[in-house]
Amino acid sequence: MxxxxxxxxxxxxxxxxxxxxxxxxxxxxxxxxxxxxxxxxxxxxxxxxxxxxxxxxxxxxxxxxxxxxxxxxxxxxxxxxxxxxxxxxxxxxxxxxxxxxxxxxxxxxxxxxxxxxxxxxxxxxxxxxxxxxxxxxxxxxxxxxxxxxxxxxxxxxxxxxxxxxxxxxxxxxxxxxxxxxxxxxxxxxxxxxxxxxxxxxxxxxxxxxxxxxxxxxxxxxxxxxxxxxxxxxxxxxxxxxxxxxxxxxxxxxxxxLNEEYYGLGAGAHGYVDRVRYANVKGVEEYIYEIKTGSLPVEEFYVVSTSEDMENYMILGLRLLKGVKRSRFVQRYGIDAGEVFATTLKNLQQSNLLTVDDNWIRLTDQGLLFGNHVFASFLGSVEL
Known part of the structure; x- marks a missing residue:
């Protein structure tokens, strides 16, 4: 990608x-x-x-x-x-x-x-x-x-x-x-x-x-x-x-949509090759790292499939149209309804999410309690 x-x-x-x-x-x-x-x-x-x-x-x-x-x-x-x-x-x-x-x-x-x-x-x-x-x-x-x-x-x-x-x-x-x-x-x-x-x-x-x-x-x-x-x-x-x-x-x-992007400059964050990274923040340090031929990355980690799925839901649910289930399947080869079955059920029962065959999205009430909804997906992959 x-x-x-x-x-x-x-x-x-x-x-x-x-x-x-x-x-x-x-x-x-x-x-x-x-x-x-x-x-x-x-x-x-x-x-x-x-x-x-x-x-x-x-x-x-x-x-x-x-x-x-x-x-x-x-x-x-x-x-x-x-x-x-x-x-x-x-x-x-x-x-x-x-x-x-x-x-x-x-x-x-x-x-x-x-x-x-x-x-x-x-x-x-x-x-x-x-x-x-x-x-x-x-x-x-x-x-x-x-x-x-x-x-x-x-x-x-x-x-x-x-x-x-x-x-x-x-x-x-x-x-x-x-x-x-x-x-x-x-x-x-x-x-x-x-x-x-x-x-x-x-x-x-x-x-x-x-x-x-x-x-x-x-x-x-x-x-x-x-x-x-x-x-x-x-x-x-x-x-x-x-x-x-x-x-x-x-x-x-x-x-x-949790897609990859270059992050360039001091303190910039990027997501490339399934690696999330953050550049050094200091201007002088950034210039020094570049001049010595190094990428100015201070922190990085490889994103696991489970974490990527969680991020996909957390970020995608910020959009009012929600997460398209077919797009999730295309990316991961499995339906979000299987991966997050318990979480989706609980959020539906609390009237925070609506789930149908095509989309998963916030309700009006869910929009007001978005941070709670997003946090619910952390560590919730059922695989």
Whole structure:
């Protein structure tokens, strides 16, 4: 199952947001040029080690990839094209961006080099709340950046929004969604805040200084988001993702279908030849490993068939259409109903899953208790 997707990590940001636990570093003083040179070498090594199929999706994430200068972005995009030249005609090519970091020159370079989708990290349109969570853009910059992207020719734009933020109310979420929808993006990712260890918010939470909405408020925010976006023509196709028909994130669907992909860059994760791996996180360490001729892998393990089956169910059930049973049989030579008989029965009896001859999917109640459903498949293979 050779990879048909590529993830590239750019670990540089203008600042570190208070909730962020991604592998990212403030760009000042960082060896950006050396990092991009190392990335090109990793591309060469990765493609030589496992020859890709025709590439269907590319996703450049971070960090903030649009912190790169136009010249740096052009180098990155051309290196990718050189090392992975066989691309599908309908390639989905996404770059993550922070509002306020995508000027006309950078957007022009991205379009010229084949990028056709931008994912803006808007998070909220409440001005004071943007500051409270460590964002350095304002609501006006969200609107300006989307407008500039449209002018540059981008017709596939996604907005990230967050709920469950400190001092945020259901009314705030409603207002942010109304403003976001008025910009007419093709896609939304709407996530609840998760306080992760190692973040500023985690420290504040440990000091009892982080006041968050309670579970009922957060659930109301989620349910209102689902209802409102559906009314506005955005179909919920995954637990946290909504799109106009035909604009679902094909790269993320690669993950949810448990398909293999290259992970390139410091801290990137990949899945190639049934091996899951994570690259070293430090920028200097990453550059050093590459320069010495080594793949910069810090951790890796071979995925057993049982674990792969579990992952297939856990990831696939995030999609609202669910897991297609014939696809499971095609991949593993056995029906999911046999592999997970007890688990499926229990989840059905709890009204968390529906199971028929063709599909296994979450119920509306299961969607609200997804983490419980997903955890139920861990260690549950009956073979």
């Amino acid at each position: 050779p990879p048909k997707a590529i993830y590239v990590h750019i670990p540089f940001c203008a600042n570190k947001c208070h909730y962020c636990d991604f592998n990212s570093y403030v760009v000042n003083g960082q060896p950006v040029e050396d990092y991009l040179d190392a990335l090109a070498l990793e591309m060469e090594m990765a493609a030589a080690r496992t020859k890709p199929e025709q590439i269907r999706t590319i996703y450049i994430g971070g960090g903030t990839p649009t912190i790169l200068t136009p010249a740096q972005m052009k180098k990155l995009l051309r290196d990718l094209k050189f090392h992975f030249p066989d691309r599908a005609e309908d390639l989905e090519f996404t770059v993550e961006a922070n509002p306020g970091t995508t000027g006309p020159e950078l957007l022009s370079v991205m379009r010229e080099e084949g990028v056709n989708r931008i994912s803006f990290g808007a998070q909220t349109f409440r001005q004071d709340l943007l500051k409270k969570i460590g964002r350095i853009h304002g609501a006006g910059e969200i609107r300006k950046s989307v407008g500039q992207a449209r002018k540059a020719g981008f017709d596939n734009i996604s907005l990230d929004l967050m709920f469950g933020l400190p001092t945020q109310t259901v009314g705030d979420v409603e207002q942010s969604l109304r403003e976001a929808v008025s910009l007419e993006p093709e896609h939304f990712s709407c996530y609840s805040l998760k306080v992760e260890e190692g973040t500023r918010f985690y420290v504040l939470q440990q000091q009892n200084k982080l006041v968050l909405p309670d579970e009922d408020e957060e659930l109301e925010m989620y349910q209102w988001t689902r209802s409102y976006l559906n009314k506005k023509g955005y179909i919920q196709y995954e637990v946290s993702n909504f799109a106009r028909p035909g604009f679902e994130s094909r790269h993320n669907i690669t993950y949810w």
